[in-house]
Amino acid sequence: GAGVSQTPSNKVTEKGKYVELRCDPISGHTALYWYRQSLGQGPEFLIYFQGTGAADDSGLPNDRFFAVRPEGSVSTLKIQRTERGDSAVYLCASSLNPRLVPTDTQYFGPGTRLTVL
Amino acid sequence: AQSVTQLGSHVSVSEGALVLLRCNYSSSVPPYLFWYVQYPNQGLQLLLKYTSAATLVKGINGFEAEFKKSETSFHLTKPSAHMSDAAEYFCAVGGGNQFYFGTGTSLTVIP
Numbered sequence: 288g289a290g291v292s293q294t295p296s297n298k299v300t301e302k303g304k305y306v307e308l309r310c311d312p313i314s315g316h317t318a319l320y321w322y323r324q325s326l327g328q329g330p331e332f333l334i335y336f337q338g339t340g341a342a343d344d345s346g347l348p349n350d351r352f353f354a355v356r357p358e359g360s361v362s363t364l365k366i367q368r369t370e371r372g373d374s375a376v377y378l379c380a381s382s383l384n385p386r387l388v389p390t391d392t393q394y395f396g397p398g399t400r401l402t403v404l
Numbered sequence: 405a406q407s408v409t410q411l412g413s414h415v416s417v418s419e420g421a422l423v424l425l426r427c428n429y430s431s432s433v434p435p436y437l438f439w440y441v442q443y444p445n446q447g448l449q450l451l452l453k454y455t456s457a458a459t460l461v462k463g464i465n466g467f468e469a470e471f472k473k474s475e476t477s478f479h480l481t482k483p484s485a486h487m488s489d490a491a492e493y494f495c496a497v498g499g500g501n502q503f504y505f506g507t508g509t510s511l512t513v514i515p
Binding site: 290291320322327328329330331332335343345346378380390392393394395396397398 | 413436440445446447448449450453455494496498502503504505506507508
């Protein structure tokens with residue numbers, strides 16, 4: 288596609304439920320990043336994929352968070368047993384050449400706004 | 405460790421006036437520095453980046469930033485503000501596989 292897309296744009300769930308957030312990167316981009324942006328804050332790094340593998344997942348806050356990218360394109364961020372503190376905008380970004388990290392330009396999607404009631 | 409600090413969470417300028425958004429960084433290695441802009445309900449868009457070439461970096465929409473190692477700063481400027489510049493601006497530093505973003509500066513342009 289023309290840009291990074293994320294679905295859904297908004298997700299409202301109840302505390303304790305499971306959610307999946309989807310990211311469709313720019314075609315041909317091998318690097319994919321997930322960030323979390325809380326209200327009034329800048330994006331916070333969660334995880335980085337090179338192709339199918341998670342090259343750096345040090346930003347995942349705990350084991351309730353998990354992400355996959357099975358075919359090296361679309362990625363899904365999964366959150367188990369959601370908590371109210373998980374409410375935030377989840378951003379996805381992709382870049383063309385992972386060997387140029389961190390200088391390679393990241394292209395961001397519009398985000399998924401997650402609200403946990 | 406790397407981090408950025410953006411001074412001023414809100415900045416207001418008159419249309420046509422100089423825009424100055426401040427960013428100071430902390431890095432134990434030569435930094436890669438970025439400015440992103442976020443319009444309402446849109447994704448972050450890269451304005452410009454510093455990758456150890458020229459210290460004065462020109463970006464899109466008339467913005468530029470100067471890397472000053474002695475001041476550990478990477479302030480964003482634009483000579484003349486337009487109404488369309490109203491947005492949230494984020495400074496970021498790149499290191500390893502990660503990017504560290506500042507808390508953002510909301511720019512308001514007054515007609």
